[in-house]
Amino acid sequence: MRRELRFGVAALRRRPALLLAAWSVPEILPTMGYGLAVAHATDAFLGGRSAAGLGWLGGLVAAAALGAVGAGQVYRRLGDLVEPVRDELVRRVVGGALRRGVTGERTDGAVSRLNRQVEIVRDTYAGLILVIRNFLVTVVAVLSGLLSLAPVIALLVVPPFLLGFAASLGILGKAAHRVEASLAADEQLTTSAGTAFAGVRDITAAGAEDFTAAWVGEPIEAHATAERALAKVAALRMLCFALGGWLPLLLLLALGPWLAGRGVSTGTLLGGLTYVLLGLQPALSTVMSALGDSGLRYVVTLGRILDSGPPPEQPSLAAVPHGHQARLQKVSFAYGAHAEPVLHRLDLVVPEGDHLAVVGPSGIGKSTLAALICGLLPPTQGRIVLGRVPPGQLSTELLARTRVLIPQEAYVFSGTVAENVSYLAPDATAAQLERAISAVAAGALVARLGGLPATIHPAQLSAGERQLIALARAYLSPAPIAVLDEATCHLDPDAERCAEEAFAARPGTLIVIAHRISSALRARRILVLDGTEAALGRHSTLLRMSPLYRELLGHWQQPAQHEDDQIQPAS
Template sequence: MRPPRPEPPDHTSPGHTPPPQAPARRAPWWRGRGVERREVGFWRALWREPGQVVRIMLWSVLEAAPAFLVGHAVARAIEDGFARAEPLVGMAWLAALGVTWTAAAVAARQVVLGVAAVAEPFRDDLLAHVVEGALRRDTRGDSAAVARAGLQVELARDAFAAVVTTVRGFVFTVVGVALGLLTLAPQAVVLVLPPFVAGLGLFLASLPALARRQRAFLLADESLAEAMTDMAGGLRDIEACGLQEGVAGRLRREVGEQAGAARALARVTAVRTAALAVGGWLPVVLLLAGAPWLLGGGAGPGVIVGALAYVTQSLAPALGGLVEGLGVSGVRLAVTLRRITTAVPAAGPPRDRARPPTADVRLDAVTFAYGPHSAPVVDRLDLTVPEGDHLAVVGPSGAGKSTLAALISGTLRPGSGQALVGGVPADRIDPAARVLIPQEAYVFRGTLLENLAYLRPAASPAELDAAVAAVGATDLVAELGGYGATLDPAALSAGQRQLIALVRAHLTTAPLIILDEATCHLDPAAEARAEEAFARRGGTLVVVAHRLTSALRARRILLMDGAQVTVGTHDELVRTSPLYADLAGHWHPEPVS
């Protein structure tokens, strides 16, 4: 995730080329050029791509066409067709309504696709917020909390899509009905719209209380579930210590609070029924009761039936959908967003993070296994990587190369021993001090510039161009349409994603770079260019090699083969290690004794 932007350390070791120095702190140069940092928020997500919103609105006009036509079609079918013994005319009006419904169905499909295109980036923002908050607060000890937040992100995405779909449909339907009534029977508007507005107002006024009651119910329900889990897990101790009464009393209180919260929620929810009755069905009663007045004003029976069709077929269902959508999905969205931002906040400084004074790496008797009963993947490993060194890690699949990269970067903690960077435990170093690129490079939805400058948003255009050229991504930038091009990660090849991640890492001022098969999807020439760019960049470079040519470019090579770990140059390992000689294609069988 995006780290803070500290000033880089002053590297003064002999023969070391320091990474480019960061400019003085200032507003990122891309501000004001259509590129902004992604933030969590409903309106931010909705209007991130105005063009997509405009397309949704245009399709919504077609989708709402039946809401405008239904009253006219019914009225004309009755008065111009069936009432005059002209069934073909009446059927033609109804057929026109049917064609409109068919077109509306096509438009509805396009609306769903458009809403999904808006909702997915919203989900990405929330997920990024959760992950960044987890990294900043170091929640590795509470993975369940992060998992719950991840589930809440999915719930929020679904609720966001439901709210956008519901509110949009309601607005366009109401506009269509209002225009239809005004053009069909203007006098009927006074019988329909006032109670409809009253019902709508009653429902909207109840929303804040509904959100509060919904949140209180969720908290009480979770508290009761937690108390029941604790009780079930400690039944033997409760019985042995004679704590039955105390535990039962606590559970009674929890059940009472949950029941009270449920009753309070039910009372507020009942307002929705009243709102539907006032806004959806009272207009029907008023139209029927006011039929003599409408007939006296020149409206025919067909017009009255058409006005009833507007209310029963469009207006009342639209209000019902809004009440259901906002009353359930809207409240759920509000509550979930609050819980996400409260449970895993992304703001605030990292906890117990330190900027290491140097970029040397040292592993002292490091052991790591992926389970308490699993064999160690790394076993009592001692390793020193001096600052400015270029180390390649090779070995057969499953030898622990990626695990070693994760231990050096601090994303895994040793089961025993120490993994240090500049004398600081690797899992406690400032994230800005190191960059790890895994085999599957991460690219998020957004512009190419946002992706490239993600770890260093204050980089200048010249620094960005230099990093792109050094890694060999100039052609890729042109192919994608420039820095302002919007990226769809699914449409990029694995090699394109790796190039973007490599530029992102090269642009940072991090003195420690770890490439975990980060060039495996590039061709050999592109891989060589990228690795040579990082070698020239300066700092400490650790490369988990995909091809043996990566080892040939390194100063030293670490060969991993289970418990056997050997360090040396290429020539040394070819002479001393049969495994390496085999990997290098220089295998010489041992003489038969």
């Protein structure tokens, strides 16, 4: 449980958390004011001052309106806290599954963790943040209101309330262990019952009904015991609520005459009761219910995700690339321990400023090579360095600033054109955005969409149009290594030529996974992959030395029947 709590606290980002706290301040005012307003309005009405009483009630309405504004902003800031947690969990699940898959281990449950358990943690995490925030806002507001109203009432109300809340926290650990025991008993019962049902014919034929009943009865009894233990925890939770929620109310009622004898007015006493009934009791009930329900689901589900594999390896933050030369030394890669290697002992040096095209039959490992160079996959054997540093030793920020990969299916998100293009260069000026868009011949598309401020709806863009937006984004990136993994396959030949020439003129290194002969002919060097061997050289050299390259060249020179049907988003 401590591990899951530490994860939740560590996941809180400082700036969004401070903004959330700042926008919680307006909500404190109406919560703090309703007890004061009830107290003063009651005394005013009892004293015949109706206008003053109505004024206090009107002030309460104004404070509620201000609180509503703060509440609206709180929900806007919540996503900034929650979405990074979801992203981190997805990275853990996917990274763990990939590591196990590469080594031939089973990846059972990865899809369930990704589709269901991650969302459970995300939703419960968001709910817990809101509930805890509301609880803290209420406690601070009620305590401030009680101290302003009558400190003696605060002394009667606050200590038992805090004691009940502390007691409810004390039983959470026991509750978590009992929930885990209930889940384990349920899984054991499901397995035993399923086995018995599957072999019912054999059980009947062998006369083993009594043995099977006793065998299945053990997990049934274990599950019943676990559920009874959970019921006891629920009973303890009710006692905690009675201590923190009802005891303050009983104290105020029982000591009402004593308080009145010491100058506490009827309105003040009624205001204190209002704080307890409308503030502390609902807050305590909500936080106890949330921690006992959503909190336990959060702890148990997050524990299963964290247990599914080790966290991603932390890079050495001291590692800094020296230049951006890419070097592969005896690199092999296979998708699984028993799979045939896609790449076998490949040696390759891509100097700074090089323009390399990678060609080969479909499925030969071209995209795998791109992923290896970009640090998305670790080599099964051999070594890869970018700027004399292995990609795994670079921090995420440095790795992102070292290389940019544009895959075949380009990613565009809902947002403005400017937000999409500047995603990898957030400080870019409007002029720089325009130059990047013009360089890759995406100007006509952006103009049709409505310019830089226009909102992009990804589903309304064609595959080629998404590629143009992604190409502009990558062109603007500060990364000196650009890898185009068939990133122009949905463009017409002229648009492809324009984009590749722009990247070739861009400072840095260009690696193109080619799908047309024109891409290879524009490159300075060409790498031919055939599964067991690799040939590297210029076009003229490969024509003489590589039969596979001559075969590919002959295939590419045959006009594709669907060439005229390809999308031409640049026009």
